[in-house]
Amino acid sequence: AQSVTQLDSHVSVSEGTPVLLRCNYSSSYSPSLFWYVQHPNKGLQLLLKYTSAATLVKGINGFEAEFKKSETSFHLTKPSAHMSDAAEYFCVVSGGSYIPTFGRGTSLIVHP
């Protein structure tokens, strides 16, 4: 079985400050983990993906995430938020014979 929990439904930051979106997962196998972003009225776009290679994964637009097996976490970070980062972010666990499981999403709000 597998599950994913996004610990914050909303995160509010000021432009230029760091971003941290938290994701914990549960899995009975070695999972693949993804972060997707969804801008209003747009499809989901892949930010980054972990598949058991390097534990620190770099993605697009300056985002990165670190896979921590001991903490069963895959938190998404960015050093400096831009206004264009305001969107809904989804953490996804997948792999093996299990279907992809999405978290409920975290809404990132960026203030000028």
Next chain:
Amino acid sequence: ETGVTQSPTHLIKTRGQQVTLRCSSQSGHNTVSWYQQALGQGPQFIFQYYREEENGRGNFPPRFSGLQFPNYSSELNVNALELDDSALYLCASSLGSDRTDTQYFGPGTRLTVL
């Protein structure tokens, strides 16, 4: 390279009706997955098609059915629509059926059931 496209963009139906949603996969992709995203929720996996065969299904009743065609495009059919079927329906294509493959999403079809 053409991305994933879906049609229609919006649809309004009444309870009990049937609906068909369409998806064209990205060039070179042989796998299509369908998701339902209710308002304020994350997408939920409905099913996946790989080379015209169903290859995994989520917790959805049989009135949700699908097809994949030889060109790898796909349809999602929903019979006997219920009010709770109102949602954004997302299609995603991938190079293969491995659960670790990256999925590329279309913009979705917004279905409203009255």
